[in-house]
Amino acid sequence: MGALQTALLYLILLHTCSIAVNDDEWKSATATYSKEANDSIITEGACGYGDLHKISYGKHSAGLSSMLFNRGSTCGGCFEVRCVDHILWCLQGSPSVILTATDFCPPNYGLSSEYGGWCNFPREHFEMSEAAFAEIAEKRADIVPVQYRRVKCEREGGLRFTVSGNSYFYQVLITNVGLDGEVFAVKVKGSKTGWIPMARNWGQNWQCNIDLKGQPLSFEVTTSSGRTVTSYNVAPAKWQFGQTFEGKQF
Template sequence: MALYLLQAAIICYLLSVLHITTQNEEWKSATATYSNDTNGSIVTEGACGFGDLQKTSYGGKYSAGLSGILFNRGSTCGACFEVKCVDHILWCLQGSPSIVLTATDFCPPNYGLPADYGGWCNFPRAHFQISKAAFSDIAHEKADLVPIQYRRVKCERKGGIRFTITGSVYFLQVLITNVGLDGEVVGVKVKGTRTAWIPMGRNWGQNWQCNVNLLGQLLSFEVTTISRRALTSYGVAPETWKFGQTFEGKQF
């Protein structure tokens, strides 16, 4: 019995360490540039599918487009990164203040330019494209490219996870937004009133779909994040739900 309790304690400790590591990674090196936006937002329709960032809880100013190695084919959408300008006395603001950004878009490569001169998002460079408003919180605007350090951090969200239902009578598509803690969703399941749990596949960004007609059924969702935490929201969408509507579930 004592041996069993010791093994259980060790497992719990290792899991807690793994979770902490996932949420508070070591600082890594990258670069950052800013876009010449006029409204504080990177994009209104980014590669993550979040739509108009001015209307989401992420806040348009603190969104970021990631190079391919960080974007990870859309899996990283919704994740949070702490970023600070470092090692440049002319461009970085004094004290190296940091900001927290949400991954909302993909920064495409430009293989017509070298990686160290214009092709900032070429593989395998780690690069962040952020709004000018956010850039000015960590560096002087006259800089066009700055060295930074970044690390994954917990996402602080207000309210519950949001489920925006789109698609058609032939398939169900759901956009998952406002995910706390990890921010990064790696698995989604849906359950209708008359069905078992149905796994959904990633369509693009944080849009998930399944080829099932669930019209007229009460919908529940299970969301799994990168640290393998799962959260189930029962009865999120009523039987009268319609395409284009957004519903709110539980929060991590």
């Protein structure tokens, strides 16, 4: 075998190994869709995001079965999903779509996990918007086999902090999180306080029982991979409940 042939064989083997490594990243699951107004899967969900179009997740959002939802810690995480192994329902070439975890798909143990109880434990299942589902499969399908993998979240602009609560119950909803997408820990700091750890209330709503009115606010956010970003003086001293402020991005 000549030097050129040896080099070509090496490149072919290298390419094949690379494909195998990438394919190993994919895991098997199933997917269905739910038709909602404005192409969103839902406007109020278990992650607490509210209007998904307003926070820019929109149609590319999904409800996850309990195996994937992980009691809400997966909220904001991003998944690449593609329809596979179904000649009638999967679109040609198995195109993929990037989804954000925004809701919980509850189990229905009154129905078989093979028909109707698609989110029953221990199934891994995505409940998508109709518009997102149509990007990977025929809408005539009721359920399709898919493969998925975790991917980095690509976001425009910085982290968004939406403040709610009252004088002695302070809560912040954190959205538009890049990188992992999942928030693991949050701290808040007023001009008259040190850094105060916040507890997860539900979804991506974080709380602490302290009066922060009249103080400019800073936030320290840590993702599930351990990356931390600090946004100083995000909210001015005259912030009001219901307002949203933008900080740094990962």
